């Protein structure tokens with residue numbers, strides 16, 4: 001058995017921020033686990049920026065940032081958490097800069113800031129269009145410098161909970177295939193989102209909801225999972241992100257006839273309305289036959305008026321991606337785009353210190369913490385504003401680190417218990433993995449994966465209806481049954497990626513059933529959850545969070561938790 005004081009699973013911005021702050025707060029023995037090398041964590045794909053009301057380009061304040069966040073979230077955000085996020089933002093940017101993160105500058109040397117959807121003022125700090133990459137590398141340098149123990153390419157299988165207390169994790173060393181137990185006084189998850197459940201997505205192969213499912217299977221509910229963000233600008237048919245920074249820099253959205261259609265949906269903010277509104281506008285244009293390309297399935301981003309110099313200075317990566325994947329040079333031609341599954345607003349419920357809570361009364365699951373995209377604190381409510389996620393991962397990752405340190409150095413942390421639970425959970429994980437390795441039925445995993453992603457995109461995408469969601473429940477059950485009759489060919493132990501993909505499909509099937517369960521229950525339209533049969537927001541019945549619990553037969557059961565409203569009474573959203 002491996003033993004550490006603290007084990008952090010996930011080496012994106014949330015996990016690394018937590019690990020570094022835990023060390024800084026005096027805990028010496030912190031382990032960081034990641035199924036990919038830390039700098040391949042998905043945070044590195046973030047392009048457009050990280051929000052903070054620095055006020056460099058226009059007068060700004062954390063108060064306005066906070067209001068924008070709550071309004072953008074369609075009033076489902078917990079307002080105390082949103083205030084913490086926005087008040088902590090300026091200090092976080094300077095802290096990152098002092099760690100060596102290089103931000104793009106204005107002519108006078110101050111940090112440059114650009115506009116983003118739903119933000120009243122330009123407040124996205126950025127490193128060209130490679131912001132996540134810059135921050136991820138900055139944090140990893142610190143991880144190396146401070147000698148955090150890194151388990152790179154180790155795979156989380158289970159969270160061990162005994163007597164409502166986290167005792168450690170069961171992990172697989174991907175290189176050897178050995179399954180190990182890591183005992184720890186505190187466990188933290190920063191395991192990212194689950195966008196891979198959808199056919200068109202910006203998310204990396206690793207975004208399969210593993211941490212969320214490990215927690216769910218250990219009895220912790222999943223909060224607000226019906227809120228999946230569809231980003232308006234994915235490269236047509238690929239889903240790869242064309243950052244909102246393009247619109248921040250001034251790009252137009254046009255339909256198949258070249259019309260700037262946002263005038264009909266958000267007259268004031270136009271292209272810079274929040275993502276849920278823009279994605280619905282695009283999908284409406286496409287569904288009503290006003291799209292472009294052969295099948296009329298795309299709309300366009302037009303940057304030609306910005307000129308080559310600005311595009312190459314501010315957006316070089318997206319320029320190259322568009323050239324590589326679509327063969328379109330955005331300097332000279334409009335680029336075809338479509339909505340793409342992007343961000344998981346829901347997740348493992350936590351309090352404002354990253355302490356995981358498991359019921360309507362916010363009772364803590366002792367010794368278990370989470371932050372970043374796998375968690376739901378909930379700052380983003382029903383719809384995240386662009387650039388608030390990198391910020392959330394850093395701010396709440398760091399706060400969680402200090403809470404972990406307080407817990408581990410406090411009187412109640414118990415590093416000695418749980419041996420029986422650790423061993424029995426390990427044994428269950430060994431049996432589970434062996435069952436997967438022995439899969440030998442007539443079905444192909446690749447077919448099941450393709451069908452899952454296709455059906456989730458079509459029936460639980462930008463627009464949803466009861467009819468579609470109900471039929472989806474049946475289809476997911478069928479896919480689950482077929483999954484249990486599927487085969488894998490590689491039965492080896494070392495670096496068996498086919499086995500890992502089979503495990504991840506299990507996670508995606510379960511995640512999908514949670515998303516669909518919430519989407520079916522929530523009979524209103526709010527933020528990223530748009531029901532054609534219930535087109536209005538319903539604050540009387542639905543101004544509340546959903547908590548999905550796993551039942552015996554694996555289906556989710558919903559309970560509800562109130563939204564924390566401190567300053568801003570819900571109003572109609574107008575942009």
Ligand SMILES: Cc1cc2nc3c(=O)[nH]c(=O)nc-3n(C[C@H](O)[C@H](O)[C@H](O)COP(=O)(O)OP(=O)(O)OC[C@H]3O[C@@H](n4cnc5c(N)ncnc54)[C@H](O)[C@@H]3O)c2cc1C
Nearest residue numbers: 010011012013014035043048049156192372373387389390
């Ligand atoms: C293309 C793209 C562009 C984006 N641009 C922006 C932007 O400009 N601004 C912004 O604010 N947000 C942006 N976002 C969102 C933002 O990047 C993410 O929400 C954020 O980086 C998530 O960070 P995280 O630390 O929570 O998770 P991640 O960075 O996803 O890290 C997850 C970690 O968990 C590990 N992990 C997962 N499962 C396991 C397992 N089973 N075992 C072991 N380890 C595991 C992974 O290896 C990884 O280290 C963008 C997202 C995408 C997809």
